[in-house]
Amino acid sequence: MAYRETEKMRNRKVQTRKRILECAFERVTSGGFRSAQITHVAKAAGVATGTIYRHFESKEELFAEIFRTATQREVDKVAEALAGPGDAVARLEAALRQFAARALRGPTMAWSLIAEPVDPRVEAERLLYRQAYAEHFEKAINEGIESDALPTQNARQSSTCLVGAIAESLVGPLSPAQSGNSQALSQTTQTQLVESIVCFCIQGLTGTRR
Amino acid sequence: MAYRETEKMRNRKVQTRKRILECAFERVTSGGFRSAQITHVAKAAGVATGTIYRHFESKEELFAEIFRTATQREVDKVAEALAGPGDAVARLEAALRQFAARALRGPTMAWSLIAEPVDPRVEAERLLYRQAYAEHFEKAINEGIESDALPTQNARQSSTCLVGAIAESLVGPLSPAQSGNSQALSQTTQTQLVESIVCFCIQGLTGTRR
């Protein structure tokens, strides 16, 4: 006998896989899933198209993984903000700001994650992650209710509304039809946008004017 | 000379166009845009595929028209509710209920209009209509502010949040992954869903607990 899988080869495979993922990621970051055709990704990663299929079941699977990675990153940031200092309201507010700010900083990827039309496989992932966001918010809302920082409410439902309100508010500004045109939103406009979102959402949660 | 376009023919053309539109509409209603291939639509309408192209520039154009028709219907209903009796808050609440109730009554079409992945041409239409909803809400909010039924706020932004909150709250329940499975949401669940949405939204607008 002769060839036996070795550490070196295992590493190399992992590296290649990672490189493909990174290049595809980059492509999505700059032009959305739509612009990440296998041929292009392969070229960018310096491998043959066939090689992609040695590392991923299908394009949808590759995309799903990109989606997961990118969204998990955002979910983590939100979770982080929710775990920060202050009472429930302050933490929820911080999380909303975090979410919006990051989306505006990386508009193309944000749009891809929030609103770009994608294959069913990836859409399923999106649905899952929207729930992940909602769950984090829900937890904080429940804490708020317990500590009397928030009035009694359907925490799950409120959290879904939060996700929806913020996503919708960003879809317009993020959508390629808008952000594709030269000038991005001015700093001022962005700030106002975030302020109004936060204002509405916190009111929706607390039922009190600030 | 001989053939000259006549009233009869003009009528027939209009009829055919309408029939194509209706059949495509029906198809979308029962299975989303995805399931409305030209071949199927043609068969359903009892015409050849080529005939579709005598009446519509392209599939996307046909879809865009279906989208417009269907959404305009919903926008009108919302506008109607907003023009009803009561103060601004009551009317906004009625509009939200109307929107949610209709979506839950026709879940597949609602999902197609709100969240189904569609071609860019149709996506553009969707963006436009989301703004149409927002504009109607915005108007009512401004009236509410003037009559002191609502506190001062960024009406445009609040209206966008309304649209987002309600859409997001419905996407989960409407999505084929959910509603595709046999049993639709129970009456009770639906009512609770609508109540919580309305509650959050009205609080977001008024800043007061009810």
Added chain:
DNA sequence: ATAATAAGTGAATCATTATTCATTTCTTGT
């Protein structure tokens, strides 16, 4: 060096559908 095995290649293939267009059928006015 060689055999055994795996990884990599990329042109060719496949799959899916929208769209076209040469041909046929239908309408109309004389």
Added chain:
DNA sequence: ACAAGAAATGAATAATGATTCACTTATTAT
């Protein structure tokens, strides 16, 4: 009935892009 035009037809084509697979190259152990 006939000719001029318009509308309808649907099989063939086009376009897009994912996926395959026969073949080449690389790695390992003896």
